[in-house]
Amino acid sequence: MRKEKGLLLVLSGPAGVGKGTVCSALREQETDIQYSVSATTRAPRDGEVNGINYFFKSREEFKEMIAQDRLLEWAEYVGNFYGTPIDYVQETLNNGKDIILEIEVQGALKVKERFPEGVFIFLMPPSLAELRNRIVGRGTETVDVINERMNVAKEEIDMMKNYDYVVENDQVELAVERIKSIVIAEHCKRERLIEKYKELVEVN
Amino acid sequence: MRKEKGLLLVLSGPAGVGKGTVCSALREQETDIQYSVSATTRAPRDGEVNGINYFFKSREEFKEMIAQDRLLEWAEYVGNFYGTPIDYVQETLNNGKDIILEIEVQGALKVKERFPEGVFIFLMPPSLAELRNRIVGRGTETVDVINERMNVAKEEIDMMKNYDYVVENDQVELAVERIKSIVIAEHCKRERLIEKYKELVEVN
Numbered sequence: 001m002r003k004e005k006g007l008l009l010v011l012s013g014p015a016g017v018g019k020g021t022v023c024s025a026l027r028e029q030e031t032d033i034q035y036s037v038s039a040t041t042r043a044p045r046d047g048e049v050n051g052i053n054y055f056f057k058s059r060e061e062f063k064e065m066i067a068q069d070r071l072l073e074w075a076e077y078v079g080n081f082y083g084t085p086i087d088y089v090q091e092t093l094n095n096g097k098d099i100i101l102e103i104e105v106q107g108a109l110k111v112k113e114r115f116p117e118g119v120f121i122f123l124m125p126p127s128l129a130e131l132r133n134r135i136v137g138r139g140t141e142t143v144d145v146i147n148e149r150m151n152v153a154k155e156e157i158d159m160m161k162n163y164d165y166v167v168e169n170d171q172v173e174l175a176v177e178r179i180k181s182i183v184i185a186e187h188c189k190r191e192r193l194i195e196k197y198k199e200l201v202e203v204n
Numbered sequence: 205m206r207k208e209k210g211l212l213l214v215l216s217g218p219a220g221v222g223k224g225t226v227c228s229a230l231r232e233q234e235t236d237i238q239y240s241v242s243a244t245t246r247a248p249r250d251g252e253v254n255g256i257n258y259f260f261k262s263r264e265e266f267k268e269m270i271a272q273d274r275l276l277e278w279a280e281y282v283g284n285f286y287g288t289p290i291d292y293v294q295e296t297l298n299n300g301k302d303i304i305l306e307i308e309v310q311g312a313l314k315v316k317e318r319f320p321e322g323v324f325i326f327l328m329p330p331s332l333a334e335l336r337n338r339i340v341g342r343g344t345e346t347v348d349v350i351n352e353r354m355n356v357a358k359e360e361i362d363m364m365k366n367y368d369y370v371v372e373n374d375q376v377e378l379a380v381e382r383i384k385s386i387v388i389a390e391h392c393k394r395e396r397l398i399e400k401y402k403e404l405v406e407v408n
Contacts, residue, residue: 122394128401150405157401165389166397178392185369185389188382190326193370197332197361201354
């Protein structure tokens, strides 16, 4: 019988929204979710372990991974390369385990090209959540401030459109609870389960 | 600004799966979910309150509700009519509250015709969940027993296809947790949220 594949979860959102904080808080909880390990060319810091914190690579090794299409996405950041090795993600999914990638919006789009079946979660800044109150609100803001906020909000809303879920990061614990709920709900999706049972009844 | 509508949740599944037990256990927990109140022609029992346990109706009143298309679904059961008044459901949704209907599979299909946007949850019998082990298992069952179980399983799987989610009722508390997670996840669906924010940015 075919083994059920894990879920690829992608947590993304605008810069500064708190993706890292939310992901760390999720890691502290007891779940069956695995965490993607990035490859990087930057030097290990004290206590960092190869294969746990990062896969530490030379620039040559990293470039070879790019050339061999072994990275789901990659980017250069202050002189170092960072990327998501596809093998680790694929192995985890094939073992029936869910894996989460915490990633910038550009990287998330690249992951989506390769894994359209992934579960894409957009972490929404509280500023957007508060938009309603602030704009409609007490009328104490200048027109310039309101316009600027509107433009930022429009850009953020535009980014949402490629995602399956939008999670408000009003409080880290609440955002973590919502993500855990999304994972449980995704495992209850009829498409996933019905195929499993159909196969069972037909094959045997 | 348009008020966000509540979710119509429909909990259904094969007879005897434990819909009532799961729904009661859900009611005992603190959630914002409202519970649909059925109309019935049966006499109130001691302690039952009109508008809380049921809307108690005469046969004439009930038939008028049918004629006026004011029931989402209805059925006759041991000489009495039972049905779901559409007004109560509609008002709850318009007030932005989620409402759950616990209902037989035939009724669920009727509700789906009227509310295709509802969230349809199929409660799966543990027998189906255990099918894999039992069939593939230790080979101690007779062919007749296996065939019978297969036929029941096929019918149950066939019923699943109209649902969005399949929740295993292996343990009531786990089933309740899964349903609560589905509600949270549905509120995080991008389609719901992006429209809300788009409207906000465009209207103002």
